[in-house]
Amino acid sequence: MRNSYRNLLIILTLSLTLAACSDFRKLQKSADWEKKYDAAISYYEQGEYYKANVLLEQILPIIKGSEKAEIANFYYGYTYYYQEQYLLASHYFKTFYDTFNRSEFAEEARFMFAFSLFQDSPRYNLDQTSSKEAIVALQGFINLFPNSEYVPKADAALSQLRSKLERKAYEKALLYYDLKKHMTGEFLKAALVEFDNFQDDFPGSQFTEEIRYLEIEAMYKLAQVSIYSVRKERYLEAMDFYEDFIETYEQSNYLPKAEKIYEDCLEQIRKLNS
Secondary structure, eight states: OHHHHHEEEHHHHHHHHHHHHHHHHHHHHHHOHHHHHHHHHHHHHHOOOOHHHHHHHHHHHHHHTTTTTTHHHHHHHHHHHHTTTTHHHHHHHHHHHHHOSSTTTTTHHHHHHHHHHHHHOTTTTTTHHHHHHHHHHHHHHHHOTTTTHHHHHHHHHHHHHHHHHHHHHHHHHHHHHHTTTOHHHHHHHHHHHHHHHHHHTTOOTTHHHHHHHHHHHHHHHHHHHSSSHHHHHHHHHHHHHHHHHHHHOOTTTTTHHHHHHHHHHHHHHHHHHO
């Protein structure tokens, strides 16, 4: 009895699905744009974003300039967003804002343009070009609408994006500074440049203490592999990095290693002087 009921339910579900698909195909072929518009809004409100998108795409050129064009274009952006096609969503939200900037939905569309770019941002270890574009768009929204209800959400998104860029820059700096593989002057110089750039771009980062210690170590290693004429100067620079480091991080876990480097720098300078 139970199996019979289950089979009947499956057949009924399939029948309703086929009927719905048939109705949708008829709508696609229909020449009645008003019927398509009403169906698209209904599909959208039911969460059937693909169907809503298909019908809206068909009628948008027809209803351009009409009263219904505004809501249709606004929903069109969201149909892409809810299907996780974030780049297309951002494009159509921006198009909406540019076209209907006096609309009651203009502020939300401008936010969704930026937020869609945020949603498209990849993992930190991938190329972060889109993350930088999202940061510009989100900051632009905050500048335009500083009192908007969407500002807290924009701020949270900005914080996540900046954390991604920070982690990306940190790992890029470490990539240059792999002493097990690259004990050469060129890689050490590149690492020092990356360490400096990181501190300029991300002041107060959680990684700054480690970066500043590695800066000492990199300059010390660079002095070791340098030609005689610049060796003393680079040992002195490593000592300067050490002195700046201990002023900020008096209780650092890196202090024992940093002190050992400092003492060896003194010893090497003594040998060079003699």
